[in-house]
Amino acid sequence: MTADRIAIVTGSARGLGLAAAVALAKRGTRIVITYRGEPSRADGALDAVAVAGSEAIALQLDVADVDSIQQFAHALPAALEARWGKREVDVLVNNAGVGRWGAVGEIAPDDLDALLDINVKGTILLTQAVVPHLVDGGSIISISSMLTRRVTVGSAAYAASKAAIETFALGLALELGPRRIRVNTIAPGPTATDFNGGAMRDDDGMRDFLAANTAMGRVGEPEDIGEAIATLATDGAAWITAQRIEASGGALI
Template identity: 40%
Template sequence: MKRKIALVTGGSRGLGKEMAIRLAEKGLDVILTYQGNKDLAKETVKSVQEKGARSVALKLDLTDLSGLSAFTGEVKESLESTFENPGFDYLIHNAGMGGTIPFETATEDQFDAFMNTHYKGVYFLTQKLLPLMNNDGGIVTLSSGTTRFVNPGYSIYASMKGAVETLTKYFAKELGHRGIKPNVVAPGPIETDFNNAAIRNNPQLKERLSGMSPLGRVGVAEDIGGVVAFLCSEDARWINGQRIEVSGGINV
């Protein structure tokens, strides 16, 4: 029986790296993407391989969508050469960019960069890769707790995440005939290097956000990776079109 394969965008570090490792622990092979740091991607590939899974890292820049067709070709080639499999099973949209941008000073260039990475890229990358996806798999898209509660400076980021939450419901309706189950995972505040490590580098912010959770802390990458891996398993076969917030109960 062939091993199932997951493709994780932005899988070289942070949440994506943890997802890749947890997927490998569940017996999946992993294709991961990176934007600029090839060395970090190689380290993650090695970590996945140490779990007994096959893995490969491919470059993907979602700020420039003109490369999606070429990337799709690289995925097809890797499936055949590395995994000896014509298709993959799970697509995890994790790649992202952060930034605290007040509404009054936001620019069109900033808006367009977030749009490409967080919404338009998700939309058209899914469309391009769909012919390579096996039936009865799934799509997991990372959203944000800020689609439910407001954090000033996140008007661009959160509105794009709100868009992919709606898009996920349409994926569920339009791809259901193939048994593909799309879901959203929405983390709360996570201490990683996202958004220039805003939480890690700001003790006052970390303390304030920790106080908003009944559990008294912010999240870490390990809190998210296992949830994504679960959604890419048979145990989650009846979860479809859902938004799952993984935030420690912040602003409950």
């Protein structure tokens, strides 16, 4: 059952995070939306969760900012209790991330800093901050990438940042196993979002090439990934942990 559960979905104001929040909400899960900047950035996600038949609150979070992570973790229990009479969550979806691209020898130091600060350091520190507020028997799902297994020119640094999260999940699964907390990663393939400038969504030539090299014959949609995340959070996946699950429609096999 997922009804009456609470899930934190980072970076859920748009893209894959929003799709995950909606998919979880359709199963009755209540959502903690996170956003950067102005509170109005969460309005669309709050409305989408309501349309999906559930409830949500929005808390500010910048995973690249250690102080912001600490403030989020401090505010979380009181916010949960005020809205739902609980002080713990059942699911953490580490979705917030960034893409930076460049061939070996060309990746800029600032871009590398962003990859490490957001994709790696941010995910690890946020997870560390949320685990004390996660119920025994809960679930942690982090977003990796198909590129950790099929790197393309210019993606090596990004892929390395995501590979770090896959390895982190293995260790975390072992450490949290005694609490029956499952830890997994979802590795999306090419998906039509605004990520990487919206190339998978807006570049018809790229979409046609990828569709022709994907077993299912198309580029993924955000809902495809959101449903995979929500399914992995259910009791039906209670015996799945320390796994990397690719959701790519069979791209580049």
